[in-house]
Amino acid sequence: MRGPALLVATVVALGLVWEAAAFFGWVDGAIVPPPGEVLAGIPALFTDEDLVHRFATTFLEAFAAAGLAASVGVPLGLWLHASRAAGVAFTPWVAAIAAAPLVLLYPLFLVIVGRNMGTIILMGGVAGLPAMALKTKEGFDGVPPVLLRVARSFGFGRWEMFRKVLLPSAVPTLANGLRLALVFALINVVGVEFLVNFGGLGQLIADLSDRYELALMYGAVLFVILVSTVFFVLTERLERWIRPA
Amino acid sequence: MNRVLAMRAGAALSLLALWEAASASGWFYRGVLPSISQIGPAVVRVVGDPAFARHLGTTAMEVGLALLIGGALGVVVGILVGGGRWLRAAYEPALHYLAPTPKIIFLPILIVLFGVGPSSKTAMGALSCFFPVALSVASGMALIDPVHLRVARSFGLSRWRTIRSVVLPSLVGPLVTGLRLGLGVAVIGCLLSEIKLSNRGLGFLAIQFYGQFRIPEMYAVLLVVFALAGLGNALFGRIRLPGSTIRT
Numbered sequence: 506m507r508g509p510a511l512l513v514a515t516v517v518a519l520g521l522v523w524e525a526a527a528f529f530g531w532v533d534g535a536i537v538p539p540p541g542e543v544l545a546g547i548p549a550l551f552t553d554e555d556l557v558h559r560f561a562t563t564f565l566e567a568f569a570a571a572g573l574a575a576s577v578g579v580p581l582g583l584w585l586h587a588s589r590a591a592g593v594a595f596t597p598w599v600a601a602i603a604a605a606p607l608v609l610l611y612p613l614f615l616v617i618v619g620r621n622m623g624t625i626i627l628m629g630g631v632a633g634l635p636a637m638a639l640k641t642k643e644g645f646d647g648v649p650p651v652l653l654r655v656a657r658s659f660g661f662g663r664w665e666m667f668r669k670v671l672l673p674s675a676v677p678t679l680a681n682g683l684r685l686a687l688v689f690a691l692i693n694v695v696g697v698e699f700l701v702n703f704g705g706l707g708q709l710i711a712d713l714s715d716r717y718e719l720a721l722m723y724g725a726v727l728f729v730i731l732v733s734t735v736f737f738v739l740t741e742r743l744e745r746w747i748r749p750a
Numbered sequence: 751m752n753r754v755l756a757m758r759a760g761a762a763l764s765l766l767a768l769w770e771a772a773s774a775s776g777w778f779y780r781g782v783l784p785s786i787s788q789i790g791p792a793v794v795r796v797v798g799d800p801a802f803a804r805h806l807g808t809t810a811m812e813v814g815l816a817l818l819i820g821g822a823l824g825v826v827v828g829i830l831v832g833g834g835r836w837l838r839a840a841y842e843p844a845l846h847y848l849a850p851t852p853k854i855i856f857l858p859i860l861i862v863l864f865g866v867g868p869s870s871k872t873a874m875g876a877l878s879c880f881f882p883v884a885l886s887v888a889s890g891m892a893l894i895d896p897v898h899l900r901v902a903r904s905f906g907l908s909r910w911r912t913i914r915s916v917v918l919p920s921l922v923g924p925l926v927t928g929l930r931l932g933l934g935v936a937v938i939g940c941l942l943s944e945i946k947l948s949n950r951g952l953g954f955l956a957i958q959f960y961g962q963f964r965i966p967e968m969y970a971v972l973l974v975v976f977a978l979a980g981l982g983n984a985l986f987g988r989i990r991l992p993g994s995t996i997r998t
Binding site: 729733734 | 753757758761778779782783836837838839840844847848850851852854855857859861862863934937938941942945953956957965968972975976983
């Protein structure tokens with residue numbers, strides 16, 4: 506328990522230093538509002554800025570985006586696994602796309618789809634897709650050959666083989682891929698919301714900064730960091746629960 | 751091998767054909783999917799414009815400084831966090847979970863602190879680059895061969911000498927890995943903040959073309975950016991460390 510205690514102590518200490526810096530005038534309170542003011546503004550985020558509704562919007566978009574990534578990425582990954590030639594030819598392409606700064610494509614979706622939820626969900630989906638496809642391929646490639654041989658000697662058909670052998674042993678890696686898709690989707694959804702000034706939490710930050718409501722904006726940034734961290738912890742727990750150790 | 755080449759060529763041609771068909775179909779708003787015959791010349795026009803070099807220079811400078819600043823901070827924090835058991839228990843999870851949070855939302859704060867010019871974009875890139883480098887170096891600290899440390903101790907090396915001759919050389923591999931990941935996110939951080947609010951850089955150029963509805967030019971800038979990012983990534987991937995089995 507000493508580790509988390511040290512972390513909490515550090516956060517509190519940084520908060521106090523920040524507060525002191527504002528109190529003694531080392532930093533301009535108009536530029537960097539003191540933590541007390543930021544905390545005092547948090548209720549207003551809920552009452553005046555519709556925080557709960559925006560939170561729901563952002564997460565629904567992220568889940569829709571991850572769903573999109575999975576519905577294209579899983580079949581793509583299966584194809585890369587099932588056809589050896591396709592795997593050799595296109596896995597490097599998918600890996601290159603995974604490493605590319607995909608979010609920079611958002612102006613492209615902006616002109617094609619328009620400034621609406623479609624752009625946000627598409628961008629989040631595109632960001633999660635390569636990881637989902639690569640993890641699907643990895644999962645099915647990684648099925649132990651001995652299981653396949655046993656299944657074959659029991660005379661399993663194609664479907665039975667998939668249902669009873671391939672799928673169960675690929676599930677942990679698929680879960681890992683789905684978690685990555687969700688994480689990338691959430692990052693990109695919030696980012697694009699902020700950039701195009703539309704939607705949930707990302708737009709809230711853009712909006713508050715346009716109105717120069719700095720204390721509220723810092724509060725909103727802290728809130729986003731907090732909920733995304735909690736989200737990452739939860740999805741990781743979920744994945745660990747699926748993955749037999 | 752030939753089959754693979756044929757499949758790749760087929761896929762590339764089908765994608766281009768699909769694009770052309772979509773462009774000619776009239777299903778999309780006019781002009782938003784320009785034909786390749788328009789995008790090609792736009793690339794030449796955009797890159798040939800003398801202003802392009804200036805924008806490229808600004809972005810390259812921002813990304814370079816971001817790698818330097820974020821990388822240096824990442825190395826220091828990575829060594830500190832990876833170096834002690836308590837520090838690692840306290841701060842490694844924090845780094846791990848903060849790393850994937852959407853950094854771009856810090857942009858308004860960075861603009862207030864560093865102004866609307868290239869400094870806030872550099873800060874954004876450095877903030878993005880910091881996390882992968884710090885995480886990679888911190889986990890690199892855990893992988894230092896304890897035998898090397900014991901040898902250093904039995905040779906009676908001072909603390910500083912141990913750091914210089916044992917610790918730092920073993921961190922080169924993790925650092926290169928971290929910087930490679932850091933380059934990707936620094937490019938994203940710098941360009942996105944240019945797109946959001948700035949008056950120079952490749953991100954600004956792309957969004958300016960968007961604003962003027964010069965869509966082929968916008969695609970051209972994005973193509974160039976992706977080509978450069980891919981090139982940078984490939985160059986990092988080619989780094990082979992002498993006397994080390996670590997591949998990045």
